[in-house]
Every structure is written in structure tokens, then in C-alpha cells.
Amino acid sequence: MSSTVAPPRSMSVTFDELKGLVSDRALSGETMLLNMGPQHPATHGVLRLLLELDGERVVSSVPDIGYLHTGIEKTCEDKTYTKVIPLTDRLDYLSPMSNNLGYVMAVEKLMDVEVPLRAQYIRVILCELARIASHLVWLGTHAIDLAAMSMLLYCFREREIVFDIFEMVSGQRMMVSYFRVGGLWRDVPDGFEDAVRQFLALFPARLDEYEALLRNNPLWLSRTKGIGVISAQDAVAWGVTGPSLRGSGVNWDIRKAQPYSAYDRFEFNVPLGEHGDVYDRYWCRMQEFRESMRIIEQALKKLPKGPHITPDRKVAPPPKEELAWSMESLIHHFKLWTEGFTPPPGEVYVSVESPRGEFGCYLNSDGSPKPRRVHFRTPSFANLQALPRMAKGGLVADLVAVIGSIDIVLGDIDR
């Protein structure tokens, strides 16, 4: 068997390789080159930045990614469509629900499957809960990066409540894999609605507490206002999406622009910033907490009764008890769990608004039970690309604030 690993060579970077990355001043020793990461608490995972510094000022920064590359897209090609779902959890591991949704919606579009309304509503509720949980991690880690220590503890306290709800519906706290092509794995258990209502009753007061800690805190304001500015035009050109884009004042939320999964049935606002600095991105996400709660409240109030998954037996397995008396169900069950279903040849691209921005899924089918190509357009990947632009000319200490404000997840970047 041939090896795909080249003989090891020296790991130091040569002079020529540096030339294209940093300015000539760095090569002559006038500015300093500094490695930040890959093991650094403020890079939120294994991100390495090659910084060129003039004193305390960042002249340029070159992100180096791939430390968490796991070849998920390649692995998908060897799995049936259903078996890909658990892999999508592991992309953006702070909001597995959104990844599940983006993927199953792509397969549903490919196969032209109708999803029952109840499943759509539950998907919305869970995705918005995931957005809250994800933003809580962002808020906690962002604040601790800027030395607001206690925020992390409070945020993780509330995140646990969301995880309890996830555990209730899916049996898993983080890697939920709850959505299926055509609907949900199973209907939500009794007590789900009460648990969500309890959370909705509790959370606004907690949110007020967070804001009381940060909103008028002079240290927080001086660390975030006017830092890491990116203009609306630049943000669009560099492919920034999600709250990071809306912080620059661009009104683009896929839930509003191209509503999916019954999002057009709910009323909510899209919070917009003005200046495109760290503070405005912070402010947008803080408002999104409240908008998410509004959506969940409406969805709970109008939650329709009905099936949780499509009745199409070519896509969704029959209920287990039917296998005892229906030969047809037994055949469907057997076919689905051995071979899987076969979408027609073709390709689709579906995107959803994940907590970080546009999560897109490109599927290329050759008509077999396994996808020929799965590609995930992950929001953190594109957002990180704009980091050098935001960090340029700022202080090293502010770089930490900028990284926190674009809310990257390295699993999402490296896939």
C-alpha cells in the first residue's frame, strides 16, 4: 500500500515561504513576527495566527487553520444519507441542531420530501434553543477573554438548562442527531413544552443580569467600542455572515430573506448594528437572544398536532409495531436499514441561518444510496477569513476581542 505521507522535513518556515505572507519590514527585522496559538486560550480552539507586530500594533495577521481537520466531507461519501447526520453534529459542535437542519433540508430538497408542520415547528424551537445555547458559550468565552470572569459561569449555568431539554428530546446533550430526513427521530416527549416554558420564564431575568454586568461597564465598553471595525461593503465582499455581518448594518438573515422550515410564520426582528465594531457584534447577539425567545414562544403557542415524520415509507421507517403484522412495513424497514434510500441524480445547495451565519450544504447525488459529494459551507470558515482585515492596525490585546466577536468554532472551520 502506498503511503500518502511525505518523508518528514524540517518544520521551520523558510525565508521564501514567509515572503508572500508578511511585509518586507518583517524580513529585515524591523517588525516582529509572533506565533499566537495553536494552543492559546483566546483562539477558542486550535487556531494559529502568525502575527506581524510593530510594537503593540498588528501590522498583519495570517491565520493558519486545519489543526482540527477530520475529513468529514470525505467520510460522508462512504455513508448512507441517514448515517451522515451524526457527522454533521461534529462540524459546529456548539449548535448541532442547525447543522442537522441544514443537512436534512438539503436531502429533503434533493428527494422532494414534504415535512409535516409539527416537525417543522419543533425544528424551529430546537434550532432557536441551540442558538441561545451557542450564543451563551460565545458570551461567556468572549467576556472571559476580556477579563469579565464571572460571565462564563453564569452563561454555562443557563446552557445546562438548554442541554437538559436536548437530552430530554434526543437522549444526548450535545451531539443530538435528532433531525431525520422527512422529520424528526421521534416526537418530543411529554414535559417538553413545560420544560421550554420554564426556561422561557427564567431566561429573560438572567439576560438582564448579563446586561447589567456588561452594558454600562466602562472596562467592557472601552475594550469593545470602535475595535475591530469592518465596513458593510468589506463584510459582504469577504463573505462574512450572521451576527458578524449584521453588526456592520447589513440586513441579511436567511430566516427572513429565504424563509425555511416555517420561519415565515413567526414574527421576529433582525437586530442590526451600525459601526461594525466588536461592540455592535456583541449587541446584535444580545438582541438575538430575545428574538429567539420570541420565536420559541410563538412556536410553542401554535405547535400543531400531527405526525413527527413524513408518512413516505420510502424515506422514513415505519413504526416498529407495524413490523409485527405488515409484510410491506417489514420490507421497507429492511430496505431502509440495509441499503438506505436513493435520491435521484442531481445536486442541491441549501443554506440555513446557523448561530454563526450561513451554514450551507451542497449535495451531489449520482442516484446511489450514498452521496457522491457532500460539501459544507461553514460560517466560521468565511468569517475567519475577514479577521486579518478587522485586526489590522489594532493592538494585540484587541485581537483577542476581535476573535471573540466573530465567534469562531474550529470544528466548523476545519471540518
Place this chain on the structure above:
Amino acid sequence: MPDPIADALTARFGDAIQNVVEFRGETTIHVRPDAIAEVCAFLRDDPSAAYDFMSDISAADAWPDQPRFQVNYHLYSMAHNRRLRLKVIVREGQPVPSVSGVWPSANWFEREVFDLMGVPFENHPDLRRILLPDDYLGHPLRRDAPLVVEEVQFTHNFDDVDARKPYAKE
């Protein structure tokens, strides 16, 4: 309904627009590889298109069919709230003009396609591997690249497999 821009493109670029495909409400326009950068610049700047946002670039491998690589560009127009897919089909080793001059965000997406699929891009400002180490050989997302590289060791062939493993020397 096909995207109205398809006709405008055909009128402007003639036979560089090779095919227009509709599937599940998505429009795919096949573009001749050498024309992709001009087509993209036109789509960004023309007010009736205004595809100002580049969502994604990815590549698929049709191996063993030839020409094997399909590079897909997913564009979005904020003004018209429309999506469009451009497709470029290239042979192995055939370069594709980079669109990073049109949308700066294409930079990393093209690097990723180059890294994992081995499609080279012309006039790219910084075409290096992005996810894999610089000394990695091959392109793992190609269909002819094995999914599992390392041979599985069992008790009966443990030593044989071990002897073939690429351990660091010295």
C-alpha cells in the same frame, strides 16, 4: 423558472455559456473554464444580476468519468434575493482562473478546493494548502483517493503491516 440572467449571459458571452440546467428550482449555468472570471465580474457588476455575495466554492469529482472535476460557485444576490450556481468542468491539472479578484472571499474557498481536490487556480494571490500540512502528498477528496489509508492490523498480520508503516526515521 430559470434565472432570467441566463439569457443575458448567453447574449453577452456566447458559447462560453455551455448549458443551463434547472433542478429543484435551482439554476445551474455551465461556464467554459477560461471565461469564469469575466462571467463572475459581469454577474457582480451588472445591476440586473448584482450577485454581490459569494457564498461558497466547492468541487466535485466525477471520476472515473472524464473530464472529472466540477467546480461549483454558489452566488447570492442581496438586492434580488436570488441564488445561482455556476459550474466549471475541468480535466485533471487544468487550471481555473481565480475569482478572488471579483470576490475577495473566494481566496480561502479556492485554496480549499486546491488543497483537497487538487484543482489549480490561475492568478490566485496565495495558492497554498489550507487545511492539510504543506508536506502532504495527494488530494484526499478525489474519488480515487482511499478513504482509509492505514492498513488495519490483526493478530495474524500485525508484524507485516507494522513493517510497512511510515514511521519517522532516525
